[in-house]
Amino acid sequence: MIGSLEVFVVLIATLLIFGPDKIPEFAHSLGKAVGDFKKAQRATELGLNDLDLYHDVDRKDVDRKIMEMAISSGIDVRGKSSDELLDLLADVVKAK
Template sequence: MKTTFLFIGGPEIFVILLIVVMVFGADKIPEIARGLGKGIRQVKDATNDIKKEINDSAKNHGIDTDISKSIQKEIEDVKGGIDDFTGPIKRNL
């Protein structure tokens, strides 16, 4: 089984890395990687801050922010109902 990353296989990744080394040079790659890492970290921190602000604002206004638990409970109830209904059918097969 062939492993892919973003619909790109191993040979394609190798060619892309080769082009990056040729364009930027081997000495610039760690610097570029650090910059990308810092950028990704800043985006992640900003996303977490936005989520926290939304949750805090919702709690201050009395809005239930834990709606996923109630949705999960409803899903489990439906699954249980389906299992009860299909149980005899599965046993007959």
């Protein structure tokens, strides 16, 4: 966990490195990246929840949905089973 002293030191270092003119631009970019990250996390969570709704659907459809979610999450799907992909997706969701 980062304490207030560490945050203060990072802010001072950022100010010295980039200058006061670049900090708002940097903060905006960081905020946008965090927002995009949270959107992707919610989409992945919703995708995993959608799988529960399809318990009566053919296994091929479920496997396809898992593969689509993994690809959209940036996971390399080559040579991985659906169970492996689900584990990787769960790790992605937990990490976010």
